[in-house]
């Protein structure tokens with residue numbers, strides 16, 4: 122039968138299906154069951170979760186929309202009424218004939234069970250729990266009319282909201298808002314397939330705690346549909362233990378190129394992170410000739426202008442370039458792009474590439490020369506590289522990351538809530554860890570440095586495993602800090618230390 126489980130933290134990777142695939146899964150599942158079974162199971166799952174997360178809630182308001190998401194809400198209302206709760210259903214439509222057949226059947230079942238049914242009012246009655254069954258997979262445009270009014274009322278009242286399948290107003294596939302209004306849920310119960318939009322862009326913030334119920338369908342039905350992405354695991358990959366006879370030369374070299382005048386800290390943060398990630402030796406080559414050693418970390422080695430040396434650190438290290446690069450980073454990028462065998466490009470290095478066709482060509486040609494690249498843009502940097510508005514990147518983060526990966530033949534980490542990791546020929550991954558404690562200056566430098574430090578230890582691989590692991594751990598450190606009660610932000614230098622103590 123059905124089983125509801127919390128989705129996060131995800132112990133193992135999980136497939137994330139797009140809307141079309143989720144609908145095919147629903148159709149295939151329904152075909153193997155007596156009519157109306159799936160909706161009854163969905164409603165029962167919602168009611169059970171409501172009773173579990175709000176056991177003392179006596180007054181429950183169910184907001185039911187014009188489609189089958191509303192049908193799920195009507196089924197839940199029926200079960201909660203039977204469980205002795207005072208349930209009021211507010212329908213956004215008075216035209217019952219217009220409901221799809223499954224939802225219409227649930228309407229009649231709810232009415233026969235004595236559930237109080239109304240059309241959406243100007244105010245909601247006081248409630249201890251609100252169930253959002255307004256829009257699900259069928260949400261296709263900005264909420265308007267009675268649906269918009271119901272969303273506004275749900276957000277204006279105090280009781281926690283349990284969203285059915287997806288918070289109404291959120292696009293289940295992209296995680297973008299469909300319009301200005303979207304339900305802010307405390308809990309979301311995703312039904313049948315998990316959808317990518319629940320985990321990236323606005324999804325994580327609007328969903329609250331995420332739950333999943335596969336409604337008891339056969340696992341093969343889910344496996345038969347290709348996912349659009351997968352949710353990465355929240356737990357550590359097993360790393361090979363360090364052998365007794367290994368030495369610093371066994372763990373690779375990282376060279377950080379960054380830190381233009383006034384931005385020495387960014388490059389130092391990246392270098393410290395590379396060291397903490399386990400690289401054998403870390404060199405810091407500042408773009409500011411006046412910049413000296415990082416006195417707080419004497420382990421780091423100061424090596425000026427490595428880009429001027431024809432054969433040296435640039436040719437044999439994992440290079441992290443861009444952190445605090447300013448505009449001067451553009452001058453060193455030609456040799457860096459030409460020589461670095463493994464290259465992490467961040468921040469100003471990406472901005473320089475975005476405005477220079479020759480650098481773009483040099484970057485895109487690296488893979489053909491057997492050189493590997495990882496790009497770590499935040500949405501604005503991604504937008505510059507794609508020559509589009511930032512809103513367009515955020516409107517479809519999976520697609521934006523895939524486009525960048527294809528264009529530059531590189532691994533791309535599109536940062537932000539639910540970082541997306543994409544590479545040519547690979548199923549993109551949405552990272553499940555992280556929170557708003559990371560929204561502070563320097564945390565991106567730490568990520569780039571940690572990624573380089575991880576990658577240096579496995580130089581025979583491309584940047585994919587190192588990118589997945591660095592992004593996961595970066596977020597996991599913030600999750601751990603949140604659990605420990607940090608109010609935030611997690612300052613970047615402390616993040617390096619926190620990552621050291623995070624699995």
Ligand SMILES: NC(=O)C1=CN([C@@H]2O[C@H](COP(=O)(O)OP(=O)(O)OC[C@H]3O[C@@H](n4cnc5c(N)ncnc54)[C@H](O)[C@@H]3O)[C@@H](O)[C@H]2O)[C@@H](O)CC1
Pocket residue numbers: 147151157159160163186187188189190191193221223255256257258259260261262263264265268269285286287299312313
């Ligand atoms: N049919 C079934 O047996 C099952 C259905 N399920 C539920 O069904 C949902 C999908 O149902 P539907 O395909 O009917 O889609 P929805 O219930 O998400 O909504 C579709 C309806 O909303 C309207 N609509 C879309 N955007 C709107 C907007 N911005 N403002 C106002 N109205 C808007 C559409 O015109 C249509 O009438 C899933 O998310 C899930 O909750 C699942 O429980 C599985 C079982």
Ligand SMILES: [K+]
Pocket residue numbers: 190253254255256257284285286287288289
């Ligand atoms: K909903």
